[in-house]
Amino acid sequence: MFDIKKNAQTVVLKNAPRVVGFFSVAGPKEARGKLGESFDIVLDDDTMKEKTYEKTETKMLVEAVNGAIEKASLKQEDINLMLAGDLMNQSTSTGFAARELLLPQLGLYDACATMASSLVVGSLILSGGAMSNCVCVTGSHFSSAERLFRFPLELGNQRQKTSQWTVTGAGAVVLEAKKENVKTKGIKISAVTIGKVIDFGIVDPSNMGAAMAPAAVHTFLTHLKNTKTKTEDYSLIVTGDLGLFGKRIFLELIAKEGININTLDNYNDCGAMVYEDSQGTQQGASGAGASAIVLTSHILKKLQEGIYKKVLFMATGALLSTTTSQQGESIPSVCHAVVLERE
């Protein structure tokens, strides 16, 4: 089913860049979830006193970037590059955040895979020595996403069984290039795998888990093959925001490819890690913010504490728009992978 062709999708980084700062901003619902204790900032309400949810989203991104820069003991003017993206039309949340931050900025769009794609681009650039650091950021807001992709909240539409709940939150990571002849302890990005866009014909925009799972499987198989690693080499293998249903599909698909489900005690999905079952989010969390807040609260902290040694972080994105869905198109998806290692 999955034909892994050549093309150099995986790069093992010669000069692995370091994670020197990370910061998470989360909404009130997210704070009542499984990771509630771990976030750096929790919003009192989901507006941050802004007039529109779009402005709130922008403000979260700014807070996350500034927080990560401060944690890295750097100043705004020290930062060489911001790599940023979000889910809004024309990525306006990050564009407007960049206007405020006044950092050199390159915009990315990989939907909910943007936390991974920004780390991929950042680490590829830094490993080549062209710059000394960058900040990677993404986020999402439940209410701006519902308005844009689904229905006005005021309609009170019923949610479908396969629905996921867009995370209100943002996460930022500061990467620093490896310094020559300096041995530093910490977290490094040792390898990346860039995904191909995969489409298994799912047309239901309320079933993102099913649409994105094949892309996650494709990137996962490619990564294992190219790096000659096995599932047990990782403390944690974590997909982006497949949610509970998508997670099951992922496990079924890899089982068909001969990867035994029993060996995957170390597998989880960011979409399944945010909310409690009692929070009524159907299949769990989604949105660019989902993998961003799980990475910048839970995953990087466990790496820092030495509880995780090596994490395969694979964020997934569905590359649809309301226009393509209305035109009857199926949902192409992508998944990018990053290896985070404690050393």
Added chain:
Amino acid sequence: MFDIKKNAQTVVLKNAPRVVGFFSVAGPKEARGKLGESFDIVLDDDTMKEKTYEKTETKMLVEAVNGAIEKASLKQEDINLMLAGDLMNQSTSTGFAARELLLPQLGLYDACATMASSLVVGSLILSGGAMSNCVCVTGSHFSSAERLFRFPLELGNQRQKTSQWTVTGAGAVVLEAKKENVKTKGIKISAVTIGKVIDFGIVDPSNMGAAMAPAAVHTFLTHLKNTKTKTEDYSLIVTGDLGLFGKRIFLELIAKEGININTLDNYNDCGAMVYEDSQGTQQGASGAGASAIVLTSHILKKLQEGIYKKVLFMATGALLSTTTSQQGESIPSVCHAVVLERE
């Protein structure tokens, strides 16, 4: 007015990557314009027999990528990475093109600056030696853009004096990493300057030239300062798609910064280079396709022929959406610069 702070916005590339293939696809109106003779493919009509303009846009991107790969004497499976973006909501044209091309893909969003930003990201990655090649692509379609950003064409709305005409077209460039100990003649990317997001408070989405000109000036001044070059060092300095009105603003703003207008015989704007005055496009061309087709038809050919020696290519992008305009927001803009040199 323009405070050029430090931050490493400019990178002079140690191992300058080479342009080894480029390809342009243009619509019928563009073919009747100033560069009509130079395009690789001219569409018979603006649909390519597709049912929607969005599908046509996707098809143009696929044609441009395949054309550029063929001109580079490579095959699809040789390509390590596609860097792509477009103007549609959630960048669906490139997402759907990537689905067809099955290349490892990273999505970018820098609006009409995407031709430059894809070359920036590509050359930064290749100069570090992480990969051997990549293809950079962007494009736009007049009718999909009008429907998305302005009014349904069927309404027959009057166009404003400051309007520009979104180019129907796409351009792709294949970059190759410098090979060690191999002296190659050709076109190299020797330096890049990553723009900051600048906003001078323009709120009229029919006046993109005015919104984007300050970002172009900011990047231009930063680039000259950081590279210690002068305007006369370049055979051509070319901005993205400011159009005729924006071009005038650009010249006025740099004059205020002490750069004499008379020295700029070598300055032009992609927005002013596509259509004939008689074609009724008000201030000229715009859209991600504008700088893409001018680069991949006119500019790279003149470099190849040795008529140009060194070109400063600065594509500009307006980071607005219909939502931000309706919410009364002004238009943040960005400009990224790439130095193309014949050697």
